[in-house]
Amino acid sequence: MHPPGADTVLVRHGDLNTKSNTVKRYMEGLLAENLEAMLADRSIPGTIERRWNRPLIHTNEAAVAAATAAATNTFGVVSASPVLTVSTEKARILEALAATAREHYDGGTFAVDARRADKTLPYDSEDLAREAGTVIWEAVEDEFEPEVDLDEPDLTFGVEVREDVAFVYLETVDGPGGLPLGSQEAVVALVSGGIDSPVAAYEMMKRGSPIVPAYVDLGDYGGIDHEARAMETVRLLSAYAPNFDMQVYRVPGGETVDLLVREMEQGRMLSLRRFFYRAAETLAERVNADGIVTGEAAGQKSSQTIRNLGVTSRAATLPIHRPLLSRDKQYIVAQAREIGTFTDSTIDAGCNRVTPDQVETNARLEPLLAAEPDDLLERAEAAARDAELVDP
Numbered sequence: 001m002h003p004p005g006a007d008t009v010l011v012r013h014g015d016l017n018t019k020s021n022t023v024k025r026y027m028e029g030l031l032a033e034n035l036e037a038m039l040a041d042r043s044i045p046g047t048i049e050r051r052w053n054r055p056l057i058h059t060n061e062a063a064v065a066a067a068t069a070a071a072t073n074t075f076g077v078v079s080a081s082p083v084l085t086v087s088t089e090k091a092r093i094l095e096a097l098a099a100t101a102r103e104h105y106d107g108g109t110f111a112v113d114a115r116r117a118d119k120t121l122p123y124d125s126e127d128l129a130r131e132a133g134t135v136i137w138e139a140v141e142d143e144f145e146p147e148v149d150l151d152e153p154d155l156t157f158g159v160e161v162r163e164d165v166a167f168v169y170l171e172t173v174d175g176p177g178g179l180p181l182g183s184q185e186a187v188v189a190l191v192s193g194g195i196d197s198p199v200a201a202y203e204m205m206k207r208g209s210p211i212v213p214a215y216v217d218l219g220d221y222g223g224i225d226h227e228a229r230a231m232e233t234v235r236l237l238s239a240y241a242p243n244f245d246m247q248v249y250r251v252p253g254g255e256t257v258d259l260l261v262r263e264m265e266q267g268r269m270l271s272l273r274r275f276f277y278r279a280a281e282t283l284a285e286r287v288n289a290d291g292i293v294t295g296e297a298a299g300q301k302s303s304q305t306i307r308n309l310g311v312t313s314r315a316a317t318l319p320i321h322r323p324l325l326s327r328d329k330q331y332i333v334a335q336a337r338e339i340g341t342f343t344d345s346t347i348d349a350g351c352n353r354v355t356p357d358q359v360e361t362n363a364r365l366e367p368l369l370a371a372e373p374d375d376l377l378e379r380a381e382a383a384a385r386d387a388e389l390v391d392p
C-alpha cells in the first residue's frame with residue numbers, strides 16, 4: 001500500500017551505521033550494487049541514488065511495490081517503504097497526506113509518525129504530526145468516523161523530512177537486516193537436502209559472506225531425490241544473491257561412505273563428518289574461501305553433541321561456522337519457511353541412512369582415528385579436488 005503517485009523506495013539500513021565513514025561508504029556502495037542486481041534479476045525498472053544514510057530506488061508507481069519487495073530481500077536492508085516525494089514545504093506535505101488518506105483510509109484507527117532530519121526547518125515534528133492528524137481527519141470525516149490511536153493504529157501515515165525533500169508513506173516493510181553481501185569473505189557451505197543447512201548458509205549470507213555451496217554425493221546412501229533437494233535449496237538461496245555465482249561443487253563421497261559402512265560400526269558417522277569438513281577445507285583453499293558453514297545445532301543429533309563436534313572439527317583447521325548452534329528445531333523450521341527453503345519432504349535419505357545401530361555420543365579422538373580408514377582425510381582431499389561444478 002502506498003500514497004498515490006509514489007514512485008520511490010526509501011531504503012533503511014542498520015548495522016552499516018555503526019561503521020567508520022570509509023567502511024560505511026564502501027558498504028553502501030556494495031548495497032547499491034546488490035540492490036541494482038536484485039532489480040535487474042526481477043526485471044523491475046529502477047535506479048539507485050545514494051543519499052544521506054538512506055539509499056533511494058527511483059522507479060515508477062506500477063513497479064514501486066515490487067521494488068520494495070526486492071529491497072526487503074536484500075541483505076543489509078532493515079526496512080523499506082514505497083514513498084511519495086514532495087518538497088519540504090509544510091503545505092505540500094499536508095496536501096500529500098490528505099490525498100493519501102482519501103485514497104487509502106477506510107475506517108479504523110490511524111496515527112501519524114513524523115520525523116525531521118533537518119532541524120533548521122520552520123516547523124518541528126510534533127507540529128507537523130498534529131497538523132497532519134487534523135488534515136487527515138478532515139479529508140475523511142464526511143465518509144467515516146475517524147479515530148486516532150497512537151499505540152496500535154490500523155493505519156500509520158509516515159512522514160520523513162530531509163534537508164531538501166520530504167517523503168510520505170504508509171508502509172514499512174521489514175528486510176533481513178545484516179550487512180551487504182560481499183562485505184565479508186566467502187565461506188564454503190556444506191548443504192545437504194535437509195532443512196537446516198540452507199538456513200545456516202542464509203545466516204552467513206546475511207552477515208555479508210558469499211557462499212560456495214558444496215554437496216557431498218553419498219552414492220547409494222544419498223540418491224537422486226536427496227541431491228535434487230539440495231540443489232533446489234541452493235537455487236532458492238541464489239535468488240537472494242543474483243550477482244554472485246552460486247554453482248554447486250558436487251563432491252564424490254559414495255565410495256568413502258560404502259567403505260565406512262563396511263568397515264566401521266560405532267563412530268562411522270563421526271568419520272563421515274570428518275570427511276565432510278576436510279573436503280570443505282580443501283575446497284575452500286581451491287576457491288579462496290575463509291571458512292566453512294554447516295547446519296549443525298548442539299545436541300540435535302548424536303553427531304552434534306558438543307563433545308562430538310569438538311572431536312570431529314579437528315579434521316579441519318579453518319573455522320567451522322555453525323550459526324544454528326544454539327537454535328531449537330522449531331526456530332529453524334520457522335526461519336526456513338520465512339526464507340522459502342522449507343520442504344515438507346521426509347524422504348529417508350542422506351546421513352540418516354548411514355547412522356549405525358549404536359550411536360556414539362561421547363567420542364574421543366584417539367580411538368576414532370584408530371578405527372577409521374587410515375586414508376580417510378586423503379580421500380576427502382582427493383574428492384574435493386575432483387569435485388565438479390554443477391548448476392543448482
Ligand SMILES: Nc1ncnc2c1ncn2[C@@H]1O[C@H](COP(=O)(O)OP(=O)(O)OP(=O)(O)O)[C@@H](O)[C@H]1O
Binds near residue numbers: 189214215
Ligand atoms: N550430503 C551432504 N553434503 C554436504 N553437506 C552435508 C551433507 N549431509 C550433511 N551435511 C552437512 O552436515 C550438517 C549436519 O548433517 P545432518 O545429518 O544433520 O544433515 P541433514 O539432517 O541431512 O540436513 P540439515 O542439517 O541440512 O537439516 C548439515 O547441516 C550439512 O551442513
